């Protein structure tokens with residue numbers, strides 16, 4: 001897909017021909033992604049209207065031919081040039097000779113083809129009714145003259161005829177049948193679009209987020225640093241070596257760029273604190289090595305002394321100390337043997353959490369960010385990175401399931417699904433009679449189809465996605481009229497809470513590891529993080545799966561919204577991944593979620609509320625709960641992703657280990673149900689022969705899982 005040229009197209013600010021352009025808005029020309037062999041590259045340098053504006057100031061456009069007119073002196077405008085269509089300003093009657101000179105000048109410059117720059121054509125759609133009649137009047141006056149050369153008269157009559165055709169922008173459409181007015185995503189103001197078809201980047205852009213309702217910026221920010229290298233099929237994360245040249249100089253995220261969510265004003269000390277924080281070292285990805293041992297040269301690379309003021313933390317040599325005194329040695333992290341297995345699906349996360357009960361999430365996030373080279377690409381300050389992710393992990397409660405281990409597990413799941421090569425079976429099927437060879441089926445990691453910004457947003461959202469989870473379901477919070485339910489109007493209460501509060505945490509300047517993203521990247525990052533977190537609400541589960549199943553045949557990963565849908569599937573799959581894990585891990589997660597459900601059931605009992613099915617610890621039905629969860633929630637998603645070829649198949653296997661585990665674990669629960677039913681039946685028979693009917697035998701009838709399962713009831717209907 002060829003890159004769309006910059007400069008032309010985009011959204012042109014409203015300009016009345018002949019008048020000085022309106023105050024300029026920080027509008028960005030939306031870059032276009034172009035793909036080269038599946039590699040996503042963002043290019044087309046962003047052009048602020050400031051540049052365009054000076055162009056406009058320098059050149060006006062002939063309202064008739066669309067050609068640009070060299071700068072005119074104000075007095076020429078003042079003399080009532082036919083191009084000065086300003087309402088009532090400086091209009092007068094031109095002399096014949098002057099008119100002819102002007103007309104010939106205009107005709108000389110007339111374009112032979114439509115200008116590429118919609119700015120030039122933009123003016124055409126600004127011709128107002130009064131201008132038309134004025135122009136027709138002028139032409140009628142000229143045609144009255146007897147000295148007019150024949151050819152000029154003929155031309156003038158032709159122009160008059162043209163002017164008789166009223167542009168259809170009178171009914172709100174311009175010459176291309178496109179709306180004349182669009183929303184400026186930055187200022188929200190109405191903008192008049194030029195007559196030319198506004199360049200729609202080949203990245204279809206979403207206009208609003210379900211969370212903020214604000215228009216989002218359209219396309220991928222176009223910094224070269226967002227480009228991605230195609231990872232070789234034999235890719236192994238630890239062999240990651242990102243192109244050095246890929247990064248351009250990040251534009252500082254200046255205060256003047258701050259947008260509506262600018263970090264909260266903290267007390268003066270903290271504000272002063274961070275304004276002085278400096279950290280000159282950056283963390284880079286491990287140089288290529290294939291024996292999984294993390295290369296210590298990376299730490300050598302970090303040996304630069306970089307000391308920052310104590311207040312926001314420090315980074316001395318390879319040791320980062322956060323604002324609250326938590327110490328991280330990146331050299332030790334790079335060599336952590338546990339983290340060497342981070343790309344294994346069976347990564348022993350509970351062992352890791354036992355070793356680092358307070359920092360398992362920040363440590364895993366560091367490893368993932370480093371493997372994806374995000375520190376280098378986005379100039380992430382190690383101090384602010386660890387400040388944020390440690391504050392984030394401290395915000396997870398010490399509860400059985402929705403704790404920082406779960407957040408780390410979801411991050412690990414997103415990492416696993418993004419870094420291992422897959423063979424996506426998406427997009428239009430090759431036509432059977434096509435003479436072309438079938439599209440390459442080389443396996444490539446999903447991450448090589450995503451931009452680095454999308455990847456950083458996915459990993460960050462995974463770490464954020466259950467922040468400050470109270471261990472209760474949305475249904476419980478709504479029934480209990482919890483203040484969060486009131487705040488979020490009973491809609492995706494937990495998910496909105498996780499997103500809002502984890503983002504609020506990020507707004508503290510000492511935590512703002514995204515400070516070097518520019519305004520466009522920051523807005524897009526926020527949009528993506530919100531979309532990813534809100535997608536974890538199971539209420540949208542089947543809608544998202546259905547959307548994906550309907551799109552599978554025309555998924556286009558060079559299309560921003562298709563990549564968004566794919567990333568939503570990934571974080572969702574990671575969020576309910578337990579049944580796809582090796583049984584020992586799945587069993588631990590099962591025990592944890594059940595204990596958390598029982599704690600909710602205990603509270604429901606205390607409050608005199610109806611105990612949610614499957615949440616009564618005195619009526620445990622774990623096998624049935626898991627059977628229904630696997631059959632009705634996990635399998636529909638896992639099967640959809642597997643059929644689309646989106647789940648990694650590691651060397652030596654013929655299908656994804658996630659699917660192997662899922663079938664194995666489901667069968668185990670079914671076997672357990674069989675055993676329970678058999679023993680219940682035996683009890684019944686015994687009771688019957690002894691004339692006693694066991695009360696609990698009726699309880700073993702499996703209730704409709706759709707109706708009663710706690711993980712289904714409150715979230716899915």
Ligand SMILES: Nc1nc2c(ncn2[C@@H]2O[C@@H]3COP(=O)(O)O[C@H]3[C@H]2O)c(=O)[nH]1
Pocket residue numbers: 466494536537538575576578579589590593625626629710711
């Ligand atoms: N029954 C059951 N529900 C689960 C399991 N794992 C996750 N869930 C549910 O899936 C939900 C996904 O979103 P949440 O994290 O909010 O809450 C999660 C749980 O309610 C599991 O192993 N069994």
